[in-house]
Amino acid sequence: MPSKSAYVASLLVSTALAAASSVHAQAQPSPAPPSVQEIVVTGSALPTTPDAVAVPVSTVSAASIAKGGVNSNVLEILRKDLPSFAGRSNTGTSNANNTNQNTAGGSQVQLRNLDTLVLIDGRRSAIDAIAGLGGKTFVDVSAIPTAAIERVEVLADGSSAIYGSDAVGGVVNLILKHKFDGEEVGGRIAEADGGYTERSAYLIAGGEPIEGLNLTMTASYQHTDPLRQSARSFSSPFYISTTSVPGVVGANLLAATLNSPRDNNPTGPGNATATSLSGLAAGTYIGSNAAGIGRTYDLSQFQFLLMRQEQGALATNFTADLTKSGNVVAFGGVEYAHNESFTQFLPRTTVLNVPATAPYDPLSVAVSGVVFGDTLAPKQYYNTSDDVRATIGLRGKFNVLGRDWKWEGAFVHSEDDLTQLQKNVLFKPNLALAVAGGYDASGNPVLGGKYSKVYGNYTVTSAGPTVLQPALDPFARAGDIIPGSLANVLGTETLTAASQLDSFDFKVTGDVFTLPAGDIGLAVGGAWRREALSAHTDPNGTNTLGSGAQSWVGGQFNDPFSHSRTIGAAFAEARAPITSPHWNFTGFHAFDLIGALRFEHYSDAGDSVVPKIGFRWEPVDSQVTFRGTYSKSYTAPSLYAEYGPTDTRIAGGAIIPTQAFPGLGLPQMPFQAEDGNNPHLQPAKADSYFLGVVIKPNFIHGLKISIDYSAVDEKGIAGGIGFANILQDVNTKGSGSQFYNNIAQGNFVGTSGASQFAAPGALLTYLRADGTAAGQIAAANNLFIIDRFTNLGGVRERSFNINVDYVRETENYGVFTFDTTGAIFTSYKFQALPIQPFYEYAGTATNGGTGVQGTLPKYHFYSSIDWNFRGWDVTLGNTYVSSVQDLGVGGQTRANLIAAGTAKPPYPVKDYTAWDIRAQKLFEMESGKILKKWTIAAGINNFTNAMPPLSPLAFTDNNADVASYSPIGRLFYLQATAKF
Numbered sequence: 001m002p003s004k005s006a007y008v009a010s011l012l013v014s015t016a017l018a019a020a021s022s023v024h025a026q027a028q029p030s031p032a033p034p035s036v037q038e039i040v041v042t043g044s045a046l047p048t049t050p051d052a053v054a055v056p057v058s059t060v061s062a063a064s065i066a067k068g069g070v071n072s073n074v075l076e077i078l079r080k081d082l083p084s085f086a087g088r089s090n091t092g093t094s095n096a097n098n099t100n101q102n103t104a105g106g107s108q109v110q111l112r113n114l115d116t117l118v119l120i121d122g123r124r125s126a127i128d129a130i131a132g133l134g135g136k137t138f139v140d141v142s143a144i145p146t147a148a149i150e151r152v153e154v155l156a157d158g159s160s161a162i163y164g165s166d167a168v169g170g171v172v173n174l175i176l177k178h179k180f181d182g183e184e185v186g187g188r189i190a191e192a193d194g195g196y197t198e199r200s201a202y203l204i205a206g207g208e209p210i211e212g213l214n215l216t217m218t219a220s221y222q223h224t225d226p227l228r229q230s231a232r233s234f235s236s237p238f239y240i241s242t243t244s245v246p247g248v249v250g251a252n253l254l255a256a257t258l259n260s261p262r263d264n265n266p267t268g269p270g271n272a273t274a275t276s277l278s279g280l281a282a283g284t285y286i287g288s289n290a291a292g293i294g295r296t297y298d299l300s301q302f303q304f305l306l307m308r309q310e311q312g313a314l315a316t317n318f319t320a321d322l323t324k325s326g327n328v329v330a331f332g333g334v335e336y337a338h339n340e341s342f343t344q345f346l347p348r349t350t351v352l353n354v355p356a357t358a359p360y361d362p363l364s365v366a367v368s369g370v371v372f373g374d375t376l377a378p379k380q381y382y383n384t385s386d387d388v389r390a391t392i393g394l395r396g397k398f399n400v401l402g403r404d405w406k407w408e409g410a411f412v413h414s415e416d417d418l419t420q421l422q423k424n425v426l427f428k429p430n431l432a433l434a435v436a437g438g439y440d441a442s443g444n445p446v447l448g449g450k451y452s453k454v455y456g457n458y459t460v461t462s463a464g465p466t467v468l469q470p471a472l473d474p475f476a477r478a479g480d481i482i483p484g485s486l487a488n489v490l491g492t493e494t495l496t497a498a499s500q501l502d503s504f505d506f507k508v509t510g511d512v513f514t515l516p517a518g519d520i521g522l523a524v525g526g527a528w529r530r531e532a533l534s535a536h537t538d539p540n541g542t543n544t545l546g547s548g549a550q551s552w553v554g555g556q557f558n559d560p561f562s563h564s565r566t567i568g569a570a571f572a573e574a575r576a577p578i579t580s581p582h583w584n585f586t587g588f589h590a591f592d593l594i595g596a597l598r599f600e601h602y603s604d605a606g607d608s609v610v611p612k613i614g615f616r617w618e619p620v621d622s623q624v625t626f627r628g629t630y631s632k633s634y635t636a637p638s639l640y641a642e643y644g645p646t647d648t649r650i651a652g653g654a655i656i657p658t659q660a661f662p663g664l665g666l667p668q669m670p671f672q673a674e675d676g677n678n679p680h681l682q683p684a685k686a687d688s689y690f691l692g693v694v695i696k697p698n699f700i701h702g703l704k705i706s707i708d709y710s711a712v713d714e715k716g717i718a719g720g721i722g723f724a725n726i727l728q729d730v731n732t733k734g735s736g737s738q739f740y741n742n743i744a745q746g747n748f749v750g751t752s753g754a755s756q757f758a759a760p761g762a763l764l765t766y767l768r769a770d771g772t773a774a775g776q777i778a779a780a781n782n783l784f785i786i787d788r789f790t791n792l793g794g795v796r797e798r799s800f801n802i803n804v805d806y807v808r809e810t811e812n813y814g815v816f817t818f819d820t821t822g823a824i825f826t827s828y829k830f831q832a833l834p835i836q837p838f839y840e841y842a843g844t845a846t847n848g849g850t851g852v853q854g855t856l857p858k859y860h861f862y863s864s865i866d867w868n869f870r871g872w873d874v875t876l877g878n879t880y881v882s883s884v885q886d887l888g889v890g891g892q893t894r895a896n897l898i899a900a901g902t903a904k905p906p907y908p909v910k911d912y913t914a915w916d917i918r919a920q921k922l923f924e925m926e927s928g929k930i931l932k933k934w935t936i937a938a939g940i941n942n943f944t945n946a947m948p949p950l951s952p953l954a955f956t957d958n959n960a961d962v963a964s965y966s967p968i969g970r971l972f973y974l975q976a977t978a979k980f
Contacts, residue, residue, distance in 0.1 A: 040122070042153040042173040044594070045162060045523035045573045046509055047406070054594050054616035054627045055159075056692055056708045056801065058082055058821075060152040062177075067866065067875045069916050069941045069973060071188065072198055072224055072309075073142035074152065074174065075107035076966075080879065082154060083823040083862055084801055086964070087113025088847070088854025092142060094963040096304040096343045097229065104130035104383040104420055105307055105341025106140035111156055112797055113828065113853060114169025114712060115635040115684070120144065120335070121176055123410065124503055124529065125389055127638075129418035132497035132535030133558055134647075137638040140416070141174070143337045143387040145220040147186070147202035148315040150177045156801060157710060158688030160633035161596040161612035164527075164569055168633040168686045168714055169797075176333070178317055180206030180216040182932070183980040190973035194231025196306070198973070199223045212321035220313045226343065227306035229299075232967055234947050235958040236300035241290040243371065244349045245297045247477045250369040252277050252285040253293050259480035260473055261285070261362040268359040268437075268448040275365055284362075302378040304343045305958060305967045313337040323396075331410075332392040339387070344380040348426055348554030349373035352435060352474050359437035359450045360473035372431075372474040374481060377424040377490055379554055389414040405510030415500040422493040426553035427540070430454040434489050437471035454488045458540060460547055493555040495537045500564075503529035517584070517591075518577035527569040533639040534562035543647055550649075559645035565605075567636075571598040581621075590618040594629075605636050605683055614690075623698055628691040637681035637718050641789040646676030651723060656780060659724035659893055661731075661764060663900030667773040669780035674748060675720055675787040682791050686714035702807035707800065715794035720787050724893065725833055727785070731763040738835070748784045793831035796838060800824040814869025822861040828853065832891050839891045843882075845909055845961060846890035847954035853890070855909075855951070855964040857882045871923065875939075877916035881965065884909045888953030910949040912965055914942040934978040945970040 038047040043055040050057070060081050070076045075092045079085045092107030106128045110116045118125065118139035128140040155171040163171060183205045190198040199222065206216035230236045247254035258264065264281045266272055277285045317333030354360075354367045361367060393410025439451040452472065453465030472485040507525030514520070535558060540551035543559045550557050573596040579588040594614040601607050614629035653668030692708035721739060729737045735758040744754040745766065757763040767779050801823055808816040829838035830853055841853040859882035866875045886907035887894055897903035918939030925931050948965035955961050 042119075042122070042171055043155040043157070043159055043162065044575075045507055045525070045571070045596075046521045046575050048575075051622075052616070054592065054614045055629060056156045056627075056690065056706070058154045058156065058803070060154070062150055065146060065149070066920075066937070066975070067864070067873070067918060068877065069918050069939045069971075071146045071200065072222065073107050074144060074146065074149070075109050075141055077146065078109055078152065078154070078172070080862060082821060083860035084112050084156065084799070085109055086823060086825070086860060087856050088963070089113050091136075091963050093224065093307045093309055093341075094305070094967075096226070096307045097345060097957050102130060102133075102135035103128065103138070103140075104133075104135060104381075104385070104418060105142075105309060105339065105343075106130065106138065106385070107142040108136055108138035109141055109172055111154070111169035111172070112710070112712070112799055112823070112825075113856065114714065114795065114797060115166050116169045117159070117163055117166040117171045119163070119171060119173040120389065121333075121391070122173060123391065123412050123505065124414070124501060125412075126387075126414040126416050126499045126501035126531075127533075129385065129416040129497035129499040129533075129535070130420075131499060131638060131640050132533045132561060132644070133418075133420070133495055133556070134640065134644065137640065140385075140387070141172070142309075142311070143313075143339060143385075143416070144174050144176075144335065145202070145218070145222065145311065145313040145315070145337065147200075147204065147220040148176050148218040148313070148335070150175045156708065157629050157690040158631040158633035158686060158712065159612065160608075160610045161598045161631055162571070162573065164567070164598060164600050165608075165634060165636040165683070168635055168684075168688070168712065176315060176317060176335075177204065177206075177218060178216055179214045179319065180204055182207065184977060186975065186977035188973060188975035190971050192227075192968045192971045194227060194969075195225060196227045196231070196968055196971075197225045212324055213318065214320075215318050216316065218313075218315040221311070223310045224306070224308065226304045226308040227967060229303040229305050229958055230301055232305060232947065232969075234950060234960055235305065235967075237298040238300040238303075238958065239294050239298065240956070242294045242297070243290050244373075245293050246347070246349060246371060246373040246375055247475070248293055248371040249277060249285065249367060249475070251287065251289055251293070253288045253296065254285060254475070254477065255283050256296070258284065259478075260360070260476035262360055262473065262475070263480065265362045267362045268450075269357050269364075270448060272362055272364045274363050276363065280362055299346060300958075302344060302346050302375075303958070305962050308342040310340045311337055326397065328394060328396040330392075330394055332390070334391075335387070335389045337387045339383075339385045341383045342381065344378045347373040347375050347378050348424065350426055350428075350431065350553045352431060354435055354474055357438065357448060358435050359448050359471050360435075360475060362475065370474050372472075374424070374478050374486060374490065376478040377486075379425065380421075380423040382421040382423065383418065384420075385416055385418045387414075387416045400510075403511050405508060407506070407508045409504070409506035412501070412503045414502075415498065418497045420495045420497075422495070422552075422555055424490050425493050425555040427455075427458050427489055427491045428551050428553050429460050430488050431553070433465055434469070434472040434485060435474050439468060443468045452485075456488060458488065458491050458551075460551075491540075491552070493538060493541045493552045495535065495541065495556065495558065497535035498533070500532040501529060503527065515577060517580035517582075520577070521575040523571075523573045525571055527571075528566070530564060530566045531639060532562075532564035536560040543645060543649075557647060557649070561640070561643070561645050563639050563643040565639065566603045567600055569598060569600040571596065587619050588617070589621050590616070592616045602636060604642060604679070605681070608634050608636075608683060610634060623696055625694040626692070627694070629688070630690075631688045633686045633688055634683040635686075635717075636683045637789070640677070641718050642677055642679050642681050644677045646674055648672075648674045651785070655723050656727065656767070658902075659896065660727035661767075662897055662902050664768075666767070667777055669767070669777055671723075671780045671783040671785060672748075673723060673785050673787065676789070678788045678790060681718050681789060682716060684714055684716045684718060684791065686712055688712045700806075702809070704803075704805045706803045708802075709800050710797070712795065712797040716791040717793055717795065718789050719792055719832070721790055721792065721833065723785050723787055724896075725836075726787060727763065728896075729835060730757055732760060734758050734760040734762060736760075742787065743783070743785045745779075745782050745784070748786060754784065792833050793836070794838075795831075796827065796829040798825070798827040800826065814867060814872075817866040817868070818864070819866075820861055820863035822859065825856055825858050828856050830891065836892045841890065843884050844890070844906075845884050845886045845951045845954045846888065847956075848889040848893070855884060855954075855961045857884050857964075871921055873920040873922070875916075875918045877918075879912070879914045879916075881912040883911040883949075884951075886951045886953045904953055907951065907953050909951045912946060912949055913944075914946045914966075915944050916941045917943060930980055932979045934976065936974075936976045938974050939972075941971040941973070942966070942968070943970055
């Protein structure tokens with residue numbers, strides 16, 4: 001059985017063989033190619049032909065999107081068609097059961113897992129508002145419906161000199177449909193096992209109602225159902241070792257045949273007689289441990305693999321020739337999208353102490369360690385966002401001293417408004433009151449009464465409990481929870497956020513003078529923009545403000561936040577032809593030099609000056625072209641990282657014993673933690689090198705091969721230090737640690753009562769001094785650690801992108817097209833902190849610790865063969881992902897586990913292959929008919945039903961990386977269009 005690597009190689013070999021055979025198959029010489037109009041291609045401000053650019057630009061057309069069989073959102077399209085979109089930062093609907101990749105249902109794209117700028121028609125858009133709530137900072141590509149997209153241009157090298165911040169890994173430019181003529185409607189339905197469905201429909205209309213004015217409008221609707229974790233065998237059943245299970249008291253599990261101890265025991269004062277759980281009726285509770293208890297609680301019954309999403313969108317654009325000569329043209333457009341998403345997590349649980357006077361206490365004494373939660377009320381997230389973007393501009397041309405110049409300027413307003421409802425969280429002030437009881441049905445105080453008085457409207461008032469409701473049985477599972485007892489206990493936290501961008505840009509392009517080889521092109525311009533971000537939560541969800549602060553158990557705590565900044569920029573780009581087809585010498589048939597420089601001033605983060613230089617070289621003729629660039633790029637710190645609220649909380653007890661000091665037998669040790677903003681953050685900076693070759697041999701008509709190499713070194717990436725890293729470094733170096741002022745006992749550093757750890761080893765001595773578990777836990781509880789955003793580590797990325805296109809036209813059998821696109825990671829090294837080494841992640845899967853890279857296979861290819869004949873179009877597609885090693889957590893955390901002897905060996909993740917097939921029929925109507933043409937297509941994505949390979953160490957929430965490998969399985973779809 002040949003290996004998958006051999007399979008990929010065979011695809012490339014078959015291309016060459018098929019191409020070679022065409023040398024003898026061409027009966028007639030190929031006609032001269034038609035002239036191509038110069039346009040502005042992503043990656044340059046200078047108009048040129050697409051084949052003449054010096055940078056690697058891949059284009060995914062609307063036709064390619066249709067043939068790929070994926071149109072739910074741009075992320076999934078790009079991840080399939082262009083394998084260089086790899087790694088943990090490409091996340092969207094698959095981010096359904098974790099919050100550390102919080103996108104609120106939005107979709108982020110990153111080339112080669114590096115910072116990537118997203119543009120719409122060449123201009124910026126506001127970031128997703130979830131950034132104001134501590135979520136990811138990204139432009140949501142799912143806010144642009146696929147029906148409105150003409151093509152997607154992807155630039156794969158650093159381009160901050162052209163576009164400014166964020167263009168470290170490259171640029172994704174979504175080009176919308178313009179100057180559409182006629183009307184077109186279309187729809188798509190798709191289904192997979194497990195109840196997963198997709199539905200979409202669109203309408204496009206355009207034309208020229210009056211001379212010189214062109215209007216285009218796109219309206220669309222799309223809906224995807226969620227995919228439940230229980231619907232896939234690789235993730236269901238799913239158990240973890242835990243005692244946080246409803247029906248548990250300490251390490252004792254309520255018998256499976258019971259829903260509450262009251263089912264076979266008397267409860268409440270005067271009735272309960274047992275003084276311990278062992279004194280209850282035989283079989284009421286069963287002694288167990290975390291592993292045994294966890295095996296009774298299948299988490300897959302609650303969680304999703306893919307979110308539910310729904311979108312309605314409208315896009316309109318226009319161009320108007322104001323002078324009837326093209327000298328002044330107005331243009332603009334408005335895009336609006338209403339997005340809703342839904343996902344759910346485990347039910348929130350809390351540990352309660354139940355007094356002896358409580359009506360449902362089965363003991364005559366108080367009971368501690370009672371785990372309460374309602375399995376019929378999982379934690380749910382409902383996200384609603386409204387995205388609006390409006391553009392208005394002018395472009396034109398003029399002549400100076402016989403040379404034609406073009407100019408363009410535009411203003412863009414963009415905003416995203418988000419409302420997030422976190423349902424089925426617990427209102428902490430009412431928990432003890434709801435359990436206590438002590439009232440009868442009329443509200444009279446009665447010992448052991450089965451009614452409680454609690455705060456109404458989820459508001460703590462000085463008047464005390466005011467709402468009467470049935471008392472809560474905290475020992476009960478869902479089947480025995482008293483009706484009405486959760487009325488003021490289960491609640492909904494409401495969070496809102498908003499992101500805005502206002503920008504203006506202007507540029508002039510033209511030829512400044514002529515060299516023997518041709519004209520020197522120049523583009524100069526400037527830009528200004530204002531970015532703003534804000535967020536707040538309801539009074540019970542604040543972190544430090546108000547009497548209701550941190551009142552939601554299982555909620556999210558955020559103090560109000562609002563900030564803005566302005567950025568001014570100036571740039572210049574020039575292209576000089578040193579040689580050309582009409583003026584050259586041996587070895588230099590054509591040679592261009594390209595240079596660009598951009599200056600940006602941030603009102604909060606200082607100045608940045610970044611250059612870019614490049615070349616395009618045809619040694620003999622256009623059959624072989626070399627191209628290369630060197631550039632400096634940067635990513636400005638986010639507004640949230642600089643000015644967002646701090647989060648003060650109790651950190652998880654596992655950090656100290658399992659991450660900071662593993663192997664020492666320390667107990668679970670929660671501590672006082674704070675993290676959040678740092679207004680002194682600086683931009684992360686990168687050096688990018690790119691070198692590529694494009695081969696289009698004349699003797700094999702229709703063949704194009706491109707091989708591109710990139711090397712990116714980025715440093716100063718903003719991120720959290722990590723509590724474990726602070727603990728380790730301060731313990732090792734004492735006052736010599738750069739994190740010395742991040743940790744103290746008694747209080748946070750700089751406040752009254754704080755005492756620091758100046759001597760090496762003093763911190764661990766403090767934590768272990770008592771020698772008992774209780775004493776060590778008490779010591780940790782008095783530990784205060786601050787982890788703020790800081791310019792820290794870096795990335796060293798090395799990769800190849802390969803593309804082979806071959807088009808074979810035959811006289812009797814139609815047109816055959818073969819395409820393969822591959823990403824090869826030779827290295828992806830990540831350094832979390834300057835004090836740590838760079839760790840290699842190419843060919844691995846990680847998640848947690850400093851391993852934030854997700855799955856980065858060394859080889860990832862997408863290949864397709866297409867046949868077009870007499871209105872028929874049939875496409876066979878293949879996705880191949882090479883095997884990786886699942887490391888679990890990564891970086892220094894894994895190194896610590898290895899040193900402590902507690903690290904698990906890497907888990908081998910199998911390679912992955914999926915096959916798609918699609919067939920389409922085009923029907924063209926007779927001239928004069930209202931219906932001009934229509935198409936119908938049917939397809940099966942992943943018809944072999946390949947499932948994500950297991951990666952259980954890194955992806956502990958569902959056993960696999962469902963972002964890199966789709967969990968949908970075999971998907972049947974049907975789509976149709978009609979053009980009028």
